[in-house]
Amino acid sequence: MQGDTLMIAMLTTGGTLRQSEFTDGKRAGFCLMGACQDCWVWTESGHRLRACSTLAEDGMSVTTSQPGASWANHG
Numbered sequence: 001m002q003g004d005t006l007m008i009a010m011l012t013t014g015g016t017l018r019q020s021e022f023t024d025g026k027r028a029g030f031c032l033m034g035a036c037q038d039c040w041v042w043t044e045s046g047h048r049l050r051a052c053s054t055l056a057e058d059g060m061s062v063t064t065s066q067p068g069a070s071w072a073n074h075g
Helices: 006-014
Strands: 040-043 048-050
Touching: none
Parallel strands: none
Antiparallel strands: 040 048
16 A cells, blocks of 8 residues: 555565575564564565565565575575
C-alpha cells in the first residue's frame, strides 16, 4: 500500500522478509530503524535497500537474495 515501507508490504503478503545468508533461517527484520543488517533487499539492478526504511512504490520490484551471491541459491 502507498505509504508503507517495503518491509510492511513484504511481511503483509509473504510472512517473511528474506532468507538469512548465514543459515537456513528466514528473517523478518530486527531493529526496525535501519541500524541492523536484517532487512536488506535488492533491486533487480543489484542496488541494496533497507526494507524497513524504504517506502514501497507502485511497480517497484525487489529481490530477497543478493544478485550473484553464492549463498543466494541455498535453501
